[in-house]
Amino acid sequence: MAGIEFLKGHGTQNDFVLLPDPDASLELTPRRIAALCDRQQGIGADGVLRVVRSAALGVDSAGEWFMDYRNADGSLAEMCGNGVRVFARYLVDAGLEVGPEFVVGTRAGDRPVRVHTDSSGDLAVTVHMGPAAVTGTSVAVVSGKQVSGVAVDVGNPHLVSVIDDDVSTLDLSRTPRYDTEVFPDGVNLEFVNVLGPESLRMRVYERGVGETRACGTGTVAAVAAALHLRGDDTGQSTVEVPGGRVSVTVGRGTATLTGPAVFVARGELDAAWWDALD
Numbered sequence: 001m002a003g004i005e006f007l008k009g010h011g012t013q014n015d016f017v018l019l020p021d022p023d024a025s026l027e028l029t030p031r032r033i034a035a036l037c038d039r040q041q042g043i044g045a046d047g048v049l050r051v052v053r054s055a056a057l058g059v060d061s062a063g064e065w066f067m068d069y070r071n072a073d074g075s076l077a078e079m080c081g082n083g084v085r086v087f088a089r090y091l092v093d094a095g096l097e098v099g100p101e102f103v104v105g106t107r108a109g110d111r112p113v114r115v116h117t118d119s120s121g122d123l124a125v126t127v128h129m130g131p132a133a134v135t136g137t138s139v140a141v142v143s144g145k146q147v148s149g150v151a152v153d154v155g156n157p158h159l160v161s162v163i164d165d166d167v168s169t170l171d172l173s174r175t176p177r178y179d180t181e182v183f184p185d186g187v188n189l190e191f192v193n194v195l196g197p198e199s200l201r202m203r204v205y206e207r208g209v210g211e212t213r214a215c216g217t218g219t220v221a222a223v224a225a226a227l228h229l230r231g232d233d234t235g236q237s238t239v240e241v242p243g244g245r246v247s248v249t250v251g252r253g254t255a256t257l258t259g260p261a262v263f264v265a266r267g268e269l270d271a272a273w274w275d276a277l278d
């Protein structure tokens with residue numbers, strides 16, 4: 001097989017290998033995804049974004065292009081908020097969408113996006129994330145302490161714990177414990193400090209990945225949970241994560257996420273390496 005085109009990019013340092021594959025001709029096995037995302041033996045990333053036509057997968061979407069997102073361990077996830085910004089930027093840069101506004105198909109449904117510049121003149125992407133639904137409460141155990149959390153569905157599952165301890169002190173080198181009866185398909189775990197009425201700080205342990213430097217759906221879940229805990233269901237906030245900062249607005253039945261999308265490299269995968277994996 002000829003070399004396979006790839007790009008490497010990130011959104012607030014949540015990093016991705018992007019594979020343009022308009023006609024769905026690549027065979028993406030969990031082993032190939034895990035190998036690509038491996039930081040020693042592969043390119044290294046938190047996940048893979050396959051750029052594929054919705055029609056090629058038989059997906060019913062208002063968007064011509066479908067974000068086929070996979071976690072670093074090869075598992076599928078419904079949605080990736082940082083990934084969809086990188087994906088949208090790629091479509092515009094590659095001339096596959098004229099922009100600035102269009103729709104991207106995802107497993108969680110269609111996500112309208114807008115590619116624009118922010119107040120500093122840097123490229124930013126705003127994503128309509130759909131509803132951030134508070135579905136209940138549960139607990140997590142992190143650094144040997146049990147903390148309560150708010151369960152939020154942003155198309156994918158989250159448990160947000162707003163805590164008093166400084167999130168920078170938490171040990172996220174291994175999976176925090178959570179209730180597998182509440183989250184049978186796993187969960188993304190966010191730990192949050194409230195810095196002010198419109199300012200949060202967050203760290204995250206992502207399902208299928210481990211600790212990442214940012215999680216877009218996680219930041220939306222964090223804002224929805226913080227609002228819920230103070231008795232509000234709408235509002236806005238910035239969220240500082242180890243990889244940067246994003247802005248989130250939670251409205252009635254919808255939420256938006258705004259942040260950067262950056263490309264750092266492009267090239268070709270070695271065909272022999274890829275073919276030897278199955």
Ligand SMILES: N[C@@H](CCC[C@H](N)C(=O)O)C(=O)O
Pocket residue numbers: 014047071076077078079080081082083156157188206207208209212214215216217218
């Ligand atoms: N990093 C993403 C979320 C990716 C999916 C998540 N790990 C899951 O399994 O649900 C984001 O930016 O939202």
